[in-house]
Amino acid sequence: MNVTELHKMKEAGQKGLVVLIDPDKCGDGYLDELLTIAAVNKPTFFFVGGSLMTTQRLNETVQFLKKNTDVPVILFPGSGNQIDENADAILLLSLISGRNPELLIGEHVKAAPALKASGLGIWSTGYILVDGGAPTTASYISGSQPVPRNKPEIAAVTAMAAEMIGMQCIYLDAGSGAQNEVSPKMINSVSKSVDLPIIVGGGMKTRDQLEAAWNAGATLVVVGNAIEKEPALLESLSESGSQL
Ligand SMILES: CC(C)=CCC/C(C)=C/CC/C(C)=C/CC/C(C)=C/COP(=O)(O)OP(=O)(O)O
Ligand SMILES: O=P(O)(O)OC[C@@H](O)CO
Ligand SMILES: [Mg+2]
Numbered sequence: 001m002n003v004t005e006l007h008k009m010k011e012a013g014q015k016g017l018v019v020l021i022d023p024d025k026c027g028d029g030y031l032d033e034l035l036t037i038a039a040v041n042k043p044t045f046f047f048v049g050g051s052l053m054t055t056q057r058l059n060e061t062v063q064f065l066k067k068n069t070d071v072p073v074i075l076f077p078g079s080g081n082q083i084d085e086n087a088d089a090i091l092l093l094s095l096i097s098g099r100n101p102e103l104l105i106g107e108h109v110k111a112a113p114a115l116k117a118s119g120l121g122i123w124s125t126g127y128i129l130v131d132g133g134a135p136t137t138a139s140y141i142s143g144s145q146p147v148p149r150n151k152p153e154i155a156a157v158t159a160m161a162a163e164m165i166g167m168q169c170i171y172l173d174a175g176s177g178a179q180n181e182v183s184p185k186m187i188n189s190v191s192k193s194v195d196l197p198i199i200v201g202g203g204m205k206t207r208d209q210l211e212a213a214w215n216a217g218a219t220l221v222v223v224g225n226a227i228e229k230e231p232a233l234l235e236s237l238s239e240s241g242s243q244l
């Protein structure tokens with residue numbers, strides 16, 4: 001699936017809900033339960049990945065999803081080896097809030113041949129970690145400082161640079177299980193500074209938070225932990241897709 005699908009969504013003013021699936025946390029029938037609920041309350045996409053993957057379940061998770069749902073499956077890789085050609089696309093993340101060359105370009109160089117051969121849709125993504133109130137796995141593993149929560153202008157100029165370099169979307173991430181989600185003020189500031197679709201995630205738990213993010217300019221809002229803890233939450237978050 002090409003990134004133009006995401007650009008079309010933004011141009012049409014459509015808003016999407018994404019469920020993040022961490023293959024490490026898919027035990028005990030979790031995916032069966034999730035897909036039963038998702039059959040009625042369809043998310044726009046499934047993202048699959050983790051900043052730290054301690055099991056080898058990526059391929060079986062992608063395979064299971066491709067077999068049992070028609071919701072597109074987009075890889076959200078914590079490293080260059082989280083590639084599976086059975087998915088529909090991959091967020092080719094470049095960690096632009098950090099200054100670690102491996103996560104800006106190094107991993108990408110190593111993964112380039114496999115990515116090209118995979119036939120996956122490539123969504124070049126400027127990935128911005130934002131302080132969500134506590135250190136997250138992503139910031140610890142990447143050894144990078146997140147953008148301070150109350151500095152929307154830093155996120156905005158970072159996104160502007162990414163757009164001029166040629167990246168195709170921006171991901172503002174307060175990190176897995178963040179105490180504070182990315183503020184609508186920061187989303188709005190980024191939205192006014194670039195024409196790119198904006199993906200927002202980290203610490204989202206309520207429909208009100210999703211709406212605040214969409215209204216501030218997000219095209220996609222990602223929910224991981226809250227649905228992992230309580231899959232039925234997908235029903236109230238999606239409101240049967242009325243807004244999607
Ligand atoms: C070259 C390729 C294919 C990929 C680049 C990979 C890069 C540079 C990633 C950026 C840095 C990074 C660690 C991103 C993490 C993204 C991610 C999958 C976050 C979601 O996972 P969490 O839910 O935070 O993970 P845990 O549950 O493991 O805490
Ligand atoms: O798990 P949560 O807190 O919903 O975060 C989702 C994702 O944006 C984390 O990278
Ligand atoms: Mg996680």
